Amino acid sequence: MATQYTIEPCQVLHQAATQLMEIEWINQETARRISPIAEAVANMVMVVYYQAETGLASKEDFLKAQATLRQVSDSVTTPYPA
Numbered sequence: 788m789a790t791q792y793t794i795e796p797c798q799v800l801h802q803a804a805t806q807l808m809e810i811e812w813i814n815q816e817t818a819r820r821i822s823p824i825a826e827a828v829a830n831m832v833m834v835v836y837y838q839a840e841t842g843l844a845s846k847e848d849f850l851k852a853q854a855t856l857r858q859v860s861d862s863v864t865t866p867y868p869a
Contacts, residue, residue, distance in 0.1 A: 796835075803828075824863045827856040 813821075831852040838844035 800832075800835075821863060823859045824856070827852070827859040831856050 818825075831849075834844050834848050834852045837848075
């Protein structure tokens with residue numbers, strides 16, 4: 788069995804949390820634009836949470852959530868000027 792390292796997932800979630808805490812407010816227009824990716828992120832986090840609570844999340848659950856996140860991420864336009 789391969790050793791699983793949790794440093795990278797912890798860093799990713801911590802960075803996301805830190806950036807989310809820096810947002811003062813999201814107006815409705817921006818929220819509408821980013822809602823598909825917000826939903827995909829929430830689904831990914833739910834898979835992680837379910838795995839933590841039950842140990843029953845499958846790798847397929849994780850990969851499906853990850854694929855949806857990639858697909859949505861590629862299709863969502865940047866909500867702020869480049």
